[in-house]
Amino acid sequence: MQQTLQGHINKIVQISNEEFAEMESFFLKKSFKKDEYLAQAGKTAKYEYFVLSGLVFASHLNDKGKIHVIQFAMENSWITDSHSYNMGKVANLDIKCLEDAEIYCITYENKEKLCAFSKKMEYYFRKISIESNILLQKRIIMSTYANFKERYELFIADYPKIDKRVSRTLLASYVGVTRRTLGEI
Amino acid sequence: MQQTLQGHINKIVQISNEEFAEMESFFLKKSFKKDEYLAQAGKTAKYEYFVLSGLVFASHLNDKGKIHVIQFAMENSWITDSHSYNMGKVANLDIKCLEDAEIYCITYENKEKLCAFSKKMEYYFRKISIESNILLQKRIIMSTYANFKERYELFIADYPKIDKRVSRTLLASYVGVTRRTLGEI
Numbered sequence: 001m002q003q004t005l006q007g008h009i010n011k012i013v014q015i016s017n018e019e020f021a022e023m024e025s026f027f028l029k030k031s032f033k034k035d036e037y038l039a040q041a042g043k044t045a046k047y048e049y050f051v052l053s054g055l056v057f058a059s060h061l062n063d064k065g066k067i068h069v070i071q072f073a074m075e076n077s078w079i080t081d082s083h084s085y086n087m088g089k090v091a092n093l094d095i096k097c098l099e100d101a102e103i104y105c106i107t108y109e110n111k112e113k114l115c116a117f118s119k120k121m122e123y124y125f126r127k128i129s130i131e132s133n134i135l136l137q138k139r140i141i142m143s144t145y146a147n148f149k150e151r152y153e154l155f156i157a158d159y160p161k162i163d164k165r166v167s168r169t170l171l172a173s174y175v176g177v178t179r180r181t182l183g184e185i
Numbered sequence: 186m187q188q189t190l191q192g193h194i195n196k197i198v199q200i201s202n203e204e205f206a207e208m209e210s211f212f213l214k215k216s217f218k219k220d221e222y223l224a225q226a227g228k229t230a231k232y233e234y235f236v237l238s239g240l241v242f243a244s245h246l247n248d249k250g251k252i253h254v255i256q257f258a259m260e261n262s263w264i265t266d267s268h269s270y271n272m273g274k275v276a277n278l279d280i281k282c283l284e285d286a287e288i289y290c291i292t293y294e295n296k297e298k299l300c301a302f303s304k305k306m307e308y309y310f311r312k313i314s315i316e317s318n319i320l321l322q323k324r325i326i327m328s329t330y331a332n333f334k335e336r337y338e339l340f341i342a343d344y345p346k347i348d349k350r351v352s353r354t355l356l357a358s359y360v361g362v363t364r365r366t367l368g369e370i
């Protein structure tokens with residue numbers, strides 16, 4: 001398990017076992033159960049999360065009571081409510097487990113300390129943030145596609161094999177189609 | 186003019202005039218005319234742009250020939266097609282001037298060199314990337330709001346006073362409403 005975060009970092013910047021052991025102390029490693037909340041709208045998102053195993057998703061409940069899936073995070077992915085976590089503001093997103101999950105959690109303060117402590121980790125987190133930017137910008141572009149099939153294909157490219165692990169309702173919410181349309185794709 | 190990028194950096198991390206002069210050499214400073222393209226869909230986005238003056242926007246033309254505004258960038262803002270710029274892939278976005286603009290442009294290679302050269306700039310660009318994440322995540326959340334007035338208010342909070350500088354058509358496209366609905370807000 002521990003190898004996974006180190007492996008993820010190593011894909012971006014080489015760190016030794018000793019360096020990983022040092023930086024791991026900045027994280028909290030926790031197990032969550034299916035349906036458990038990592039963060040909730042209306043409270044402050046205290047942590048950024050790296051998913052070691054399992055599947056979580058971030059969603060927003062709109063003023064008509066409809067849930068919108070903003071992002072999924074499966075193994076080797078980061079997730080949080082960026083505005084809340086980085087600005088210390090109230091979260092707009094619920095972050096919830098779709099499966100039992102093993103997760104590394106890091107507070108804003110510890111992430112800043114870690115980046116100040118290690119140039120490699122500053123570089124790693126800059127690259128992670130860019131990856132997240134790419135995903136979010138693609139997510140916005142996707143929502144403008146009139147063609148549902150293209151939207152779905154882009155979704156599957158970003159989240160390989162996720163369709164086997166997520167309900168049709170959540171898939172349809174992320175892609176922005178009705179369940180009936182999703183069935184036809 | 187030069188003070189503006191230095192001023193922007195200084196809000197995040199203190200740099201001296203000497204440090205700024207050194208790092209400025211990594212950028213290209215260019216003037217663009219209203220309606221000029223900075224980057225175009227179908228080509229690679231070679232630069233990330235910091236807007237010193239003027240106003241630019243990124244848009245996507247969907248498969249039905251409809252333009253969708255993805256992002257605006259006014260003074261003191263960064264903009265690019267993240268996927269294309271960072272991955273060297275073909276861009277999905279057009280980036281175009283709505284007003285004459287003075288812009289600092291940086292290639293991917295120069296940005297990486299600058300970050301390797303200066304820990305302060307690595308920190309600055311990590312923070313800029315996080316700011317962009319916050320804006321994009323809010324943009325996605327906004328699109329789920331059933332209430333048009335809330336969408337518009339969130340837009341104006343992110344882009345103060347922009348409504349005086351942008352056509353109703355582009356405003357409506359960003360917020361995701363018809364021009365008629367926008368008129369009623």
